[in-house]
Amino acid sequence: MAKVKDITRRVAILGGLGGAGYLIAKADSLTMGSGFQNVARVVEDWTMSAQRGLMGDRLAREYRASDISPFFKPNGTYDPGTDEYNGHVAQNFANWRLRIFGLVDKPLSLSLAELRRLPRRTQITRHDCVEGWSAIGMWTGVPMSLLLQAASLKINARYAVLRCADNLTGEPAKGGEQSPGQYYESIDLRDAFHPQTIMAYAMNGKPLDVAHGAPLRLRVERQLGYKQAKYVESIEITDSFSGIAGGRGGYWEDRGYEWYAGI
Ligand SMILES: Nc1nc2c(c(=O)[nH]1)N[C@H]1C(S)=C(S)[C@@H](COP(=O)(O)O)O[C@H]1N2
Ligand SMILES: [Mo]
Numbered sequence: 001m002a003k004v005k006d007i008t009r010r011v012a013i014l015g016g017l018g019g020a021g022y023l024i025a026k027a028d029s030l031t032m033g034s035g036f037q038n039v040a041r042v043v044e045d046w047t048m049s050a051q052r053g054l055m056g057d058r059l060a061r062e063y064r065a066s067d068i069s070p071f072f073k074p075n076g077t078y079d080p081g082t083d084e085y086n087g088h089v090a091q092n093f094a095n096w097r098l099r100i101f102g103l104v105d106k107p108l109s110l111s112l113a114e115l116r117r118l119p120r121r122t123q124i125t126r127h128d129c130v131e132g133w134s135a136i137g138m139w140t141g142v143p144m145s146l147l148l149q150a151a152s153l154k155i156n157a158r159y160a161v162l163r164c165a166d167n168l169t170g171e172p173a174k175g176g177e178q179s180p181g182q183y184y185e186s187i188d189l190r191d192a193f194h195p196q197t198i199m200a201y202a203m204n205g206k207p208l209d210v211a212h213g214a215p216l217r218l219r220v221e222r223q224l225g226y227k228q229a230k231y232v233e234s235i236e237i238t239d240s241f242s243g244i245a246g247g248r249g250g251y252w253e254d255r256g257y258e259w260y261a262g263i
Helices: 004-015 020-031 034-055 083-090 112-117 144-151
Strands: 097-102 108-111 121-128 134-143 159-168 181-188 197-203 217-220 232-238
Touching: 083 159, 097 144, 108 112, 108 144, 112 197, 134 144, 144 197, 144 232, 181 217
Parallel strands: 097 232
Antiparallel strands: 097 108, 121 134, 134 197, 159 181, 159 232, 197 217
């Protein structure tokens, strides 16, 4: 279940962005116990179709270089800290690889150097966390559409599931008692092929640092902060997320957050 505290903050932040009425309704249903999960899901579906139906595949707002926040708060995991991850940091990620597998005809395994040689996109966008803070950053990376085209999706492909290097345990800042688990996220192909959906290896013109998800993170700009998976190790193309961790499509989704975190 989403923590009341988080949801209240989320309503506070999103209320200012419009659509406060239905967002508050959604928040209430999420705080009331598992019997209301189904209602929450219906409202979530409605939010998704409202955003996509009314606004189409619009672009998230992009900002100017002068708008970049001097401090971009790192959140969630600051450092995965596993032996494997520490090893990659020590080697400057020279032997790290991104794997793309699942419902594809051509599974890929790409080094950071290879990713950096591919066409890139740079965008200055605002990141909104459910905890009630925002920051503007400049991200550079490979459009996910390009990677998925290269992997050649099978006809039944529906989702991109991104697995991360960190195991997240209870964070005091988020109410504490979450069960531990590997961080992961998922998006559908409509978001995966959106022009602003990139696998970013640079932030504000520098290689992504450990706190912000080195060496590679997702930017899916029309969704909230928790969808922006850091420390991404693989992208699995699937036709559902049942059977993956808690079956809801993400670490926080498995703990009650909405899967479609549109803003
Ligand atoms: N792997 C991983 N990705 C993650 C998280 C995390 O803990 N682990 N936290 C999420 C949340 S809640 C937010 S707000 C953003 C924070 O990104 P930042 O650390 O660059 O600010 O990352 C998201 N992606
Ligand atoms: Mo967040």
